[in-house]
Amino acid sequence: MALWADKYQPKALDKFVLHKGIADNLKKLVATGDCPHTLFYGPPGAGKRTLVMALLREIYGPGAEKIRVETRPWTIELPTRKLELELTTVSSNYHVELSPGDVGGSNDRYVVQEIIKDLAKNRPLDVATGNKGFKVLVLNEVDRLSREAQQSLRRTMEKYSAGCRLVMTCANISKVMDPVRSRCLCVRVAAPSSEVVQEQLYAVARKEALQVCRVQQCPLREDQAVAPADWEAYIAEIAGDIMAEQSAKKLYQVRGKLYELLANCIPPELLLRTLLLELLKKLDDEIKARPRATPDPRADITELAARYEHRLQEGQKPIFHIEAFVAQFMSRYKNWQLTAFG
The missing domain is CATH 3.40.50.300 (P-loop containing nucleotide triphosphate hydrolases)
Known part of the structure; x- marks a missing residue:
């Protein structure tokens, strides 16, 4: 299909x-x-x-x-x-x-x-x-x-x-x-406006059954969340792995998953940005759960991602730069935990 x-x-x-x-x-x-x-x-x-x-x-x-x-x-x-x-x-x-x-x-x-x-x-x-x-x-x-x-x-x-x-x-x-x-x-070639995108989505929805949404909830609700794409869910899983353990063994496992995404034609810049957003979500939750924790690592991690996104444009192998970002994140996150909660 x-x-x-x-x-x-x-x-x-x-x-x-x-x-x-x-x-x-x-x-x-x-x-x-x-x-x-x-x-x-x-x-x-x-x-x-x-x-x-x-x-x-x-x-x-x-x-x-x-x-x-x-x-x-x-x-x-x-x-x-x-x-x-x-x-x-x-x-x-x-x-x-x-x-x-x-x-x-x-x-x-x-x-x-x-x-x-x-x-x-x-x-x-x-x-x-x-x-x-x-x-x-x-x-x-x-x-x-x-x-x-x-x-x-x-x-x-x-x-x-x-x-x-x-x-x-x-x-x-x-x-x-x-x-x-x-x-x-x-x-x-300008990007379509939100109104135009919405109109096209409605046109497709009228012709298709929207099977995934129907399985989640039927009849459909106006506030029903849209299921993420498989690659987005996979990146969220990678972010969970990174937050759960910071070690050479875990970095090796993450590298294999990153290779999978790149082999399936996920653009490296999009992969890095989506991974950053997923990591920031998890950092937000952690900071809210422990409001007295200092310092706040979010700005530091965002700057780090921007630096490696720039290197992606100059380098030859995307995996080198994305993996380097993950390794740096693991190191900084572990140090932040020791400083804030140790």
Whole structure:
């Protein structure tokens, strides 16, 4: 059974309700045969990728939806060495989608160069779809690319523009270099208002039975709590483990659970922020139960999480920074307990 988020999202540009103005303009652009490099920017969950997939369908037809997921090894010849790495891509006969920021460090620039060259050499030959003989490279989270990668991207955009078009997404456009932005059609995808979200939820609720809520309580109540997603409940469980015991053994167990979440495509920044909120909830309860306890550790822990969230943007392996945050939290929480209650 398809997830409702996938089941009810628009598949074509003329089906958009929320971003109808953007979709109509993109449809007109494709109709004129003009398909420039494009940069969609806006907060997570605003609908950037949905617009990208609808745009691909408008250019290439239903064939763009026949996708495959591949983890492909790349061997890139550098002046002084060979760079070997693996990268997961989502692709069809007409496009390739990837997140080069996952490579980390300065290696992402070589990945961008190599994939664009590979795309330019293998153009789609099916002119019956109305395409102009170019493939599309979808780059997610270009704001996470290193400065070197963005400089390389600017040059390759110009060199291979005849055989390759770039469609990029990002959350923070200020982290994308001006030379890259100036070569793109920049499309702002705003987050929906609470009223619009509520309206869409009602529309889905009228068509579905809301089975989980019905199992919890039937008939439904206006103040009925919404069941958390599985990954949210799992993070709450991890927070409970951290608060229950602060030891090397427990840290090792927590690391395994963090790996599980990352392997299931939970974004590391979201994981860290949700874990912080769960830990703060438990600290709140503990402080309320012992009001005389001093000092208050909440501000210190929030600052700690902000520091490691920043390191996530600069580092290569998210697990290193999230685990380091957990280890620091355990150490500080244990010291706080000894100071406050010892």
